[in-house]
Amino acid sequence: MEHFVVSARKYRPQTFKDVVGQQAITNTLLNAIEHNHLAQALLFTGPRGVGKTTCARILAKKINQDDNQDPNEDFAFNIFELDAASNNSVDDIRNLIDQVRIPPQVGKYKVYIIDEVHMLSQAAFNAFLKTLEEPPKHAIFILATTEKHKIIPTILSRCQIFDFKRITVKDAKEYLGYIAEQEGVNAEDDALHIIAQKADGAMRDALSIYDRVVSFSGKDLTRQAVTENLNVLDYDSYLTATELILNNDIPQLLMLYNEILSHGFDGHHFIAGLASHFRDLLVCQNPKTIALLEVGENTKALYFAQAQKASAQFLLKGIELANECDLQYKSSRNQRLLVELCLMQLASLTFEGEKKKDSSFIIPATHFTKPPAPAPALKLSKKEKEVIVGNEYSQGDSAPPRESQVPTARPEQQEKDCAPAVAEPEPQPLEKQEEPEEANSEKNVTSEAPSAEPTPETEEINTTTEPAIAKRTVSGLSLKSIQTKKELEAQKREARKEEVIEKNGKFTEDEMQEAWFEFASEQNEKGEKILASIMQTDTPILKGKQIWIELPNETMKLELEKVQYHLMGFMKEKLQNTHIQLEVSINEKAERKFAFTPIEKFEKLKEKNPLLEKLRSTFDLDI
Incomplete structure (x- = not known):
């Protein structure tokens, strides 16, 4: 069996021209050698697998070559490589110096x-x-590192620093294509592109991935084989997901996500890739930014076609939602639900933007063309009606309501709260027998209630409040409905107050001041000493329907405006007028009215009670 050499070693560059993606650095080193400007201490820094050690070996070989020597001579006796990871002690450096x-x-x-x-x-x-x-003149040091920040500044200041950059996807793909051609491998352009993307800027990683995929697929390197072997989501998945999102097809979108999870992919990887996909679609919409799209030529056409269907506003919102889901993924306890919720929100973006069009509704509007059938009349027993009547009477009404005022349940309330009491379409004999008793109970309710004629004031109020409040009816067969009735009665009483206030709108300045200081006294009793003091700083005056008060500074004005809603509600109810307004002005000179010295305090008190002066003079008191 022939010994296998990995591509990273077999195709390691032997000259500066072969180095991939570092043209600026290789040109600088060539010019430095040609013009004899090479420093004796060089520092090569950058990510892993970008050619730092390779360039160091090429440079060491290049500076020892003459025109008459063999170009294949490697000068192994003149090149010394030291691994600082295992030889990092002082003794190792001393041996090197020797x-x-x-x-x-x-x-x-x-x-x-x-x-x-x-x-x-x-x-x-x-x-x-x-x-x-x-x-010494014959010695040159080349230092290589991936973490320049860990080197002390005194070392950095003695070196000429070269920063190696990451290999671009385009350069890595071209070099992989060259190697595939040399090895006789038929590789698809998209397959090489995926390998270059997976390498993340490291050429050594790209060659290692290439060797693994070729071992899996043989001489035919396809996109499907690469995605299957590397366990990466293909762009087809993201194109399909985006198409479903634009069509508001939430069920199919959730099924697609379930299929992706069943293939062993991580939800975090999927949502992060979806955000990147939206970004790629966004850069496709502008000719100036289309160069930022790092995909193959065949894939670029698919991206461009889908970018025309999505608006920039949708893509920006989609990136925001996907990025938010990406940030919350690790801290979420139900990660699948988090991603599914994000997908449903994405699929609802365009639906919300076209809500007025019938054709865009997820549920067709034809489902709602027929109005719901009215529910059968609610039958109340004698005991239930007594509960309703007694509840209304407890709210403080002048008399129990007449039979016509007994509320009837709305159809939805009947179905929700009173389902057992709804009559069947064909009444049973038992229900027919109960009808006379119910009729008698209704008569008993009306007969037992004492008749009371409404006052003129009450009649006038009912005519104004009837359209807004009185027409609202609820069922009286549950605790929830009883509570709702209490709220309706409270709203009716508030409406009566508003009507009374509107009719009696005349008041004097003394009445206004009395109500003002009454509110201040109440606040003082509640413990709001500062607010009470601010209200008593100056006496308010009346200008038409406006209450004017002058305060010495802005702070007091802000404190008073915080309670303006409660204050004016109290004043409107007290003065029976809803048109009054509060105006607060600032007069910095008013600060001089405050008493700070004992004499000033005594003079203030004497203004309120002149007998204090008589007390002081009688007992010859000092202030």
Whole structure:
């Protein structure tokens, strides 16, 4: 069996031209060698698998080559590689320093490549400082690391730093296509694109994935084989899900998500990919941003076609909902329900935006063209009617209601609260026998209730409140309906108050001031000392229907405006007028009215009670 060499080693670049995706760095190094501007200490930093160590080896070989030498000479005796992850002590650095002093036997330079240099200890870094700053002429140090922030600043300041970037999807796909051609593998463009995306900018990872997929599929590398082997969601799934979302097809959308979960995919991965899919559709809508779409040419046409069906507003809202679900996924206890709720919200976006069109309703409007059939009349027993009458009488009415005022249940209430009492379409003999008793009970109810003629005021109020409140009726056969009746009676009483207030609208300034200070006194008794003090700061005056009060600063005004609703409700009820308004003005000079010294306090008190002056003079008191 022939020994297999992985593609990452077999196709490792041997010249700077072969390096993928790092043209800026390779051109800089070539020019530095050509013009003899190469520094003696270099630091290569960047993500894993982007060519740092490869470029270091190519550079070490390049600087020792002459025109007369064999281009395949690797100068292995002049290149020393040190793994700082396992040789990170001070002794290892001291041995390296001892070797640096010896000049090379072949070639011009001895190149020391220290990989993962950030793993060196603090003492090893300090021991390496002097040699790194002033190395011999024949020595060049190339340091490579993935974590530049862990290297001490004194080392960084002595090195010429080269930042390697991630390999783009396009460059990785082209290099994978070149390798597939060399190996005789028939690879689809979309399959190579998925591998390049999965590698996440690392060429070594892309080659490792490529070897695994080729081992699975053989010489024919298809998109389906790649997605199956790598366990990644294909873009077809997202295109189908988006199509269902745009069509408001919630049942099929939930079934698609269930199928995705049954294939072993994670819901978190699905919702994150859906957000990325919406982003790709969004960049397709503008010719300036279409270059940001990193997909194959065949896939780009599908994305562009679906992008025309979705509005930018829908895509932005979809990204927001999917991103919110992504953030809440790990903290959610029912993660599947969270994703399903997000999908239903997404499928409802376009439905809510076209709610006025009949054709866009999930449930057709024809289902509601026929009005619901009226429910049969509710039959009440004598005991139930006594409960209703007694309840209304307990609300404080002048007399029990007449038979015509007994509320009848609405159809929906009959079906919900009183279903057992609804008559059948064909009454049974038992119900026919109960009818005379019910008729007699109705007569008894009306006869037992004392007759009372309504007052003129009550009649006038009922004419105004009847359309809005009095027409509302509820069933009296449940606790919930009894509570609803109490609320209706309260609303009727409030309506009566409003009517009375509207009719009696005349009041004097003294009555207004008396009501004002009465409210302040009530607040004082409730413990609202500050509010009571603010209201007593100045005496309000009446200007037409407006109550004017002058306060010394903005803080007092804000405190008074916080209770303006309750204050004006009290004043309107007390003065029996709904048109009065409160106006608060600020006069900073009014602050001088406050008494701070003992003499000023005594003068204030003397204004209210002149006998205090007589008391002070009689007993010769000091202030």
